[in-house]
Amino acid sequence: MHRGEAYYARKDLADVHTQDRWRRLGRDVLEEELARPAKALARRRAPGPSPGPAGEVSKTISGRVAGRDPPPDPAGVPPEATEPAAPLVHYYGEWQTRVAVPLAARNGKVPRNAMGNVEVPPLAHALPLGTVHLDLPSVFAVCQALRVDAAPALAGFEHRGGRATPCLRGVVVAAEHEGAVLELYWRQAREREARAEARRRQAAEAAWRSLLRALLARVRLQARYGEEGAGQGGSMQDAAATLLEPEARGGCVAAGRRVDAERGHQHTSAPEEAEEI
Incomplete structure (x- = not known):
């Protein structure tokens, strides 16, 4: 103990990550470990709006500050007790994971995540098997013209105003469609020029x-x-x-x-x- 706070040796410490973060690092959390996270923390709330239109607050007749002091509960229960608890975020250690088996494209179809896109390096550890990342402007329209299955490529996030905005760069297509897409793309580029x-x-x-x-x-x-x-x-x-x-x-x-x-x-x-x- 040091001033009432416990401290540990560096060899006894380990990094923990969420399930999504481990997947981006190329590892999957074991099924039997999902219900037993190494650590659980409350999710941070998003910043709320300002108290007033110009950031100012006003006092009521009773002296309470509008926007700061919550109104009293008629039942006598404190407002903090009636607020829903913040959801917990589960964190897992490396000993609770295994090397991830990458997904693969089948019959020209690109595997997607729950949001309908594909995470690409440097955000993800690797691309799905049998796919290529085409980081070209307006290439999605070419894929639509050829009726080729293409998924938006998620390359990372941009933090603006306390919120994470996805950064999409190009598309991910099956490897067998790469030649046809590039041929049409550059032919259209030459015609535009x-x-x-x-x-x-x-x-x-x-x-x-x-x-x-x-x-x-x-x-x-x-x-x-x-x-x-x-x-x-x-x-x-x-x-x-x-x-x-x-x-x-x-x-x-x-x-x-x-x-x-x-x-x-x-x-x-x-x-x-x-x-x-």
Whole structure:
């Protein structure tokens, strides 16, 4: 004893965990030990709401603090005695467990836990046998398109505001479906990138057309009213001639080639179309 508190040697101490924690560590609690936990503690209550809308409390006429002092029980029983007891959490030692036999996928079906997902490393010790973890964004939609059984992958928990929020990353599928899912996933990714590139190219071509229209309009105005802007007319005409020189040979500098986003073909504008930009 030390100051009234017992202490023990390190060799006499052992870690205890809940049944779920032992399963994530790769061990199962023995059936005959479930009713005999090494330790049982009351579950901690979740933090409740604040006493008032702004965190303030007010006093009643009798002097009790609203939100802090419970009202008296007419039967004379203290409020603490009528509150339900907090549920107990059972903890087990390693001597009460055995090495877990991992579940296995059967006929393309992925084994799930009670929440309908699959715990993956680093949260779990290992994946179910015959399964793979695909940590890719929006891969679940691909599995649905192929009608492949896929379970959300639970990789851990994020603690926010005193609560644990599950962190889902990708899906878990049977190993025989991995190739088909990845092939369709990357093909769709390439198609999305091609469409995005086509949109960027069209936006660039539109910007060049707008610039050429402005230059052509200015050159034509200076050609018609050249006496007032004779000092700048020559330079602007030379610049416009340089930009429009490829049009005379059958194409436009910026709009001469475009990519069809749907078919992937290249088109070349005709010489007469380049004149009317």
